[in-house]
Amino acid sequence: MAYELHYWPSIPGRGEFVRLALEYAGVPYVDVVREDAGDGLGMPAMLHLLEDKSVRRPPFACPVLVDGKLVIGQTAAILLHLGPKLGLVGRSEADRLWTHQVQLTIADMVVEAHDTHHPIGSGLYYEDQEAEAKRRAEDFRKNRLTKFMAWFEAILERNPRNAEAAVPRLVGGSVSYADLSLFQLVDGLLYAFPKATKRVLKKAPKVAALHAGIARHRKLRDYFASERRLAFNQEGIFRRYPELDG
Known part of the structure; x- marks a missing residue:
């Protein structure tokens, strides 16, 4: 029986983190x-x-995600369930818990990225909170973006399996769902904050290498070229407002 993914049809959003895992696994x-x-x-x-x-x-x-009789919400919980089934997480309990921790941290950063353009309320228009958004985005660029990316870079540096790897991995030597999610996070940040993200990635070369490696991975090539891969837009989590970048 095929998995059933339920998500808004016009934005990548949080659904894309799940979709990437399903597409990668084929x-x-x-x-x-x-x-x-x-x-x-x-x-x-x-x-x-x-x-x-x-x-x-x-x-x-x-x-x-609907998997038979199971109905699972929350991106990280869905991926925790799918990881072992799709071969996108290590076999040990330590690897599974660590991968889940990384995924939860990615989710934290997704929320912070969203809140740069809606810092007061998600039910308000951007124009109604633009002044606050500029302040929030400035702090995000100067502090939070740097802190998160430094943490991901440290994980990649400390993974011994990356010593001779052309494309580094967050956990072990194989692609995990956390790698796919970090790719999507960086892709969204490059869309929303191209200047700030490119600047930060210069200090996080392994994160940049992971992103580039997933972008050209043979298992995702057809998906990325298809209509199933939705483009970022001004309705999703990652939105491009030039005045918030810098």
Whole structure:
């Protein structure tokens, strides 16, 4: 049975972190909301999981993965479940927990990146909080972006399997779901803050190498060239406002 991924159809968002794992593994899955409504598909299917009172354990928000009878919300929880099934995490408990920790930290940074353009409230327009957004983005660029990237760089430097690797990995010597997620995070930051991110990546060469390596990976080549790979836009987590970059 194919996995079912439920996410908004017009943005990469948090769903893309899950989608990358499924695409890399080459397993069958249905991008439910992108399908026509009917036969249990389309937007009504996702809204049923989120809002219908018959769902005993409703997810708080999408992305949602349905795997048989399992209904799983939260990107990191979905990847924690998928990792062993897709061969995208080490076999030891230590490796699995460490990969999960890295994924949770990526999720933290995703939230901070989003809050640069919506620092007051997600229900307000950007224009209603532009002054606050500029202050938040300045702190993000000068402090948070540097701190997060330095941490990812340190992990890559301390992984002994990277000593002679052309493309470094976060955990062990194989691609993990955390590697795919770090790629997506960096890709989003390059879209939203091209100047600041390129500057920071000069001090994080292993992070830059990981990003470049995933971008050209043979297992993702067809996906990246397809319509399934959505472009970043002004409705998603990563948004480009030139006045917030620098």
